[in-house]
Amino acid sequence: MQQQFQQQLLKSQIETQEETITALGRELHDNVGQLLNSTKMLIGVTQRTITNTPETLTIADETLGKAIHELRGLSKSLSKEWLQQFNLIDNLKNEVNRINAANQIHVNLQVLHVITIASNKQIILFRIIQEALQNAIKHAQAKVIDIKFHQANHVFFINIVDDGIGMPISNAPSNGIGLINMQQRTNLLGGTIQWHADQNGTAVNIQLPIKSLEND
Structure with a gap:
């Protein structure tokens, strides 16, 4: 309850x-x-x-x-x-192009699978990814960011990996407002989100049940 x-x-x-x-x-x-x-x-x-x-x-x-x-x-x-007509992939491509246009950071977007996602949930998912990108750019000092979409066993996976300096412990989800928002939004989509960080960079791994994404 x-x-x-x-x-x-x-x-x-x-x-x-x-x-x-x-x-x-x-x-x-x-x-x-x-x-x-x-x-x-x-x-x-x-x-x-x-x-x-x-x-x-x-x-x-x-x-x-x-x-x-x-x-x-x-x-x-x-x-x-x-x-209402929001398209996650199209807007994410625009975001990637905008970042890459500055020639300071290069973002790679790899979409292996495309699934049907309710428009309101596409917006939520976009905000999660957008926050992850901003964290990599502002805090991790990343030069390369890889975003990968794929699915397996009725689960949709999104992996966002950068080559930055890693996320400090003080920026753990329990302390950072931006990361708390990412956690809450992922929970709202019925999924889970995990952060893995070391001196070689940060990986954000999101898992979402496909069935929960398809329904309004």
Whole structure:
């Protein structure tokens, strides 16, 4: 009963977070987005009234255009429709490409098996993996991170291995908020998560029953 209570509590918390995210996305699009568009329009009007437009004003206009483009992408990613159509593999590929584009860390993604996962659970799983990546980048000082998806005996496995300095004992799941979130989210999916760390790097091993992933 205690476990069921915890699962229901976590589910309610995640639903509340999704509602908050949707509202935030709408606010970014309807309010902040309109303010930025109005500002860009005013810059355009000013440019047309000046014979020799200062380079700083041109750069400001280009920068503002990029900000508006980024904001549109962000607000779209926070919409309820986007959440309902969320695709784990596609978004994970985008995350990997974003990290690799900086040419500081290389992430390898290996998907040996693809299974059907309910959209709301794909989001939870994505957040778990995202947290593992951020830990490897920020704390483990990793240069190479390998992510592997595979399945066996009705169990879905996700392995995230880096070549960093290892995770200190002080960052064990009982002490780190990020790791606690990973643990709770994995529990919500009916699975288990384990960390193995030494001077050669950290391995995060996640096991999830396929049946629990397929059902809403």
